[in-house]
Amino acid sequence: YPNNANSTLQNLMGDLTVNVNSDIFSTDTTGANPTTTATAAATSIAQVPIGSVQDSYQFVLTNFIEMNKLWVRLQHLPGDAKTKETKIRRERERNELRMMVGTNLVRLSELEGVTSTRYGTIILPRIIDQIVACRDPLAQAYLMDCIIQVFPDEFHIQTLEIILSVCPKLRDKVNIRTILQSMMDRLANYYADELLLNDEEDTEGVKTSVILDSFEMFDECIRSVIEARGAKVTAKEVIRLEASLLGFSLKCYPGRLDYINRCLGVCASSLKGHGPSHGSTQPATSASGAAAVPIQMDEIAIKELETLLSLPLETMGLNVLDLDQYSELLAFLPLRNRKMIGVQLLKVLDTSGEKMTELSELEQLFVIISPLIRETSSSTSESKDQSPQMFEQKELISKLIHLLYNDDTDVHFELLNFVKKHLLSGGEGYQISSHTISPLFYSTMKLLTRVQELEFPAPIVQQPEEEEEEVVVEDEPIVEQEETVQEGAIVEEEEKIEEEQLDDIMQSNEQVDAGQDVDAEEDKDDMKESEDNEPVEDVDAEEVKDEMKESEDNESVEDVDAEEVKDEMKESEDNEVVEDNEQVSSEVDGAVLEESVEGDDDNNQDTEKIETSEDSKESDNEGIEDQETFEMKMTSASNEEIKADVIASKPAEEEEAAVVSNVNVADNDTSVNVNEQETKVDLFEQFNKGMFDDEPITPIFEKQTNCRKIFLFVQKLLSMIEVADPDLCFTLRLHSAIAANRCVVIAQERSSTSGDLSTVAYEFITEAFLIYEREITDALAQRNAITKMIGILLSCSCFDKNDYEALITKTTQYAARLLKKTDQCSMVLMCSHLFFKLGENGYQNPQRALECLQRALKIADMCATSNPSNLQLFVDIFDLYVYFFENSNPVITDKFLSGLIALVNEHITTIGSLNSVIQGTKESFTQTVRYIERKKTVDGRFTNIVCIVPN
């Protein structure tokens, strides 16, 4: 029975379509000559213009309306059971028939002579009335889509408001988004085409301007739809709608931040459960629905929101940070999705290569990317599964760090500080730390090169007076300002205080260095202090002493602070240091020097150490003895020199130390503060004096961030990865040392004072040594580490003789204690460089260099007997002998070379059968011998060397 009805209906509709078809056909023919035939017809029969355009669309419209009615009625055929199945079945049947209804609209669009006005005023309203009136979701969705697809863009532009005004009236089931989306797509494409052609005349200019208003209409439409549907609208629906609009906005109105903001705003407010904030009409809807409850987001909604938030990234990049609601919306996403957004943002940043210059920008950015830092550290189990992703994230963060830049070094430093704070706040985020700290470190080092230029500028003759005065006066206020600015950062505060103290110490140090204008009173104090055993009379001096002891005994004293004071004092306090051995050796700084001093005072301890380290590997008896004596020689030799030097330099250093401790007192004691002030005034006068003398004056360093501060920063940074990644920490500390060395060198070149940056360099190296001792255990890593030590030490020129000797002695000891004999050999060999530095003022102790070579030779001999392939060691040693000979090491004579050539030849003949390794060795040896032969012709020094080329 229902089937019957269906078929009859189909017949009926078929008839109608045939009618329409024939009718269209006729209009089409007339339309071929629209101006002549159609208008002629229109004028001749004014009232009922049969065959005219009007007649045609009237007919098609009626046809459409009737057909639609039938089509809708089909859903509710009498006699149908009201079950779900029937409903679905009917819908399926109707879906098959929809083309027939839609064809009417196609016909309408195909009618020639229908102007946009006619379409807008007559045709469209009638269609829309029918659509609204039928109240059938299927029909509504389909017909809306039809309208959008079949009529031309120009019509849509003019009637956009009408079409959009229907949307809120449609049934809830109708998917508004697809309707709007297809409309937006059409408009956007049209707009893009127009822009591309760019030959629009005035009329089309109007059209594009209409397009420009369309955002408002869409926005209005979406708001009213959301409002009309009230609580029934789901989160994903809202997000999808806004995402479409956002996409449209980005396509057509790039740069209109307010539009994007509005899209995000609607999302945010509806997710919060307030519905679109829309003025007076709002209360009504929110009262009816459960307004205060935030809309629950399901998986799809989350996905949609992620898509929505990624949309602006592509085109806007960093500018999303300017969007008010962006981070707010981001908070709705779970961590995993926020991470994705973060990654996308960083990728965009990376490709754009745009510099990050402002702290505020960076702060906002970190709000977005913070999940990248945090989650990776918290869920280590998960991180293993996603290691490629993790790696990508780290790399992106690394790249971000390199994008930080500000012309003002202070601001730049703040940026870096901010990043550091965040990277370290990742909790037990050591994994991420070691990967991101490296770029942060190098970025800081880059900044250092700029700061050192400012701090130790090339001298400029003639400097305006006023500027200088101001600078000196402003010195204090700037520091205070800084304090207030950074007060909010709790993490920083502690550091801050330390830094300030350090600055003070530095300052007064510099003052003394520059001015040599120590107060008479202070001088007196110093005198008293240096005579340690005499009864103390002055109260001040007593205080000073107390202060010193406190800082020594009290372990709770801040690390850096203690280090600082220590460093200044350590030389002058040699005796004390030895007495308080336990405490001091637990301190990080100056360990090397102290140890060597220790060795001087009580050799027992040192030998003990050696013995214990040797006990474990008793297999090689010969070696142990050898090694011990060698080491003893090394330490005692250097210690003698140190001793002599320490005595020589004692008075001067004591004075310095005393001044430092004085300043320390000044920090705590206000009465002494006056002294400091006075010194400052003196200094001020000196500046003036300098000016009147018309001497070249270097521009005053005005920045708050000085090299010292940067090194402090680096120090902290590196201590964070000490345990997690000792190898990296080791390398970076060495690099810091060499950077500090550069500062000193530059300062010296420009005859300005670098403060105690050479001490900083020394500290970095000793700390690196400590890591080596404690953490680096792998044989290959040790070998690499020692190679780096030697290379860095060779490149550092800022150390005085004592410090340098202490460091190179230690390095040589490390080399001699390596587990593998072959490693021992090549590393000790390498150490010989340390004792014979080339260039002006290079440290040279030719005898000790020779000792290294001879030591290496002995080890090589042992190695060669166990495995002939180790012959290469001899050749390497030989090469180095040649190197020193060429560089005129006085104790290395041609006899050594002749002897070695003979020795290697002997080895080659005794080995007899040559495997490929030995063959290679032989070749390289031959090369060197040939080289010497060549040298004989040009350099007389070589003539006496007996060259034997192996056959």
Add this chain to the structure above:
Amino acid sequence: MANFGELVLVIGDQHIPNRANFIPEKFRRMLVPNKMQHIICTGNVGSKEQYNELRQLAPNVHVVAGDCECAEDSSQFADSKVVQVGEFRIGLIHGHQVLPYGDHVALASIRRKLNVDILVSGHTHRNEVVEHEGFYHINPGSITGAYSPLQENVIPSFILLAVQGANVVCYVYELVDGELEVSKTEFSKQMSM
């Protein structure tokens, strides 16, 4: 199109992403696939991606281990290598093992040890083409201009060798203040003595 013979790209010390973000755009445009037969890299590439990019540029990629390789790469590369191109034996070493850094007498001893005509080394981030005792020491510098504690104001640079039999033309590409500068050196293989 002139015949350049075999083209050898000599680069190194990229340090991506630890010290630099990318190879400068002006360089990147020049580094197109299928032009060069060899890439000789002094190490410190920085990351696996960078290494893979090199491998896409030329069929033969030779890399040695630098002092700052990331952990997963360190075992992958040898300390030194010898590559035969045309009649030249080209030795390759990163250079942090050559002490003092960048010292030509020291480099010469490595060159003899490897028995090569040209020794390529990096580490100093300063490009050099130096004749030493009739042989050549080449340092491509850092192509990214990466920071080095040894060197202020690192100039991004790389080197291209056009090898034809016993002759080589050596082009040094530098980016000075964002401007590309090219210098050229020609030399021939030293007759064996």
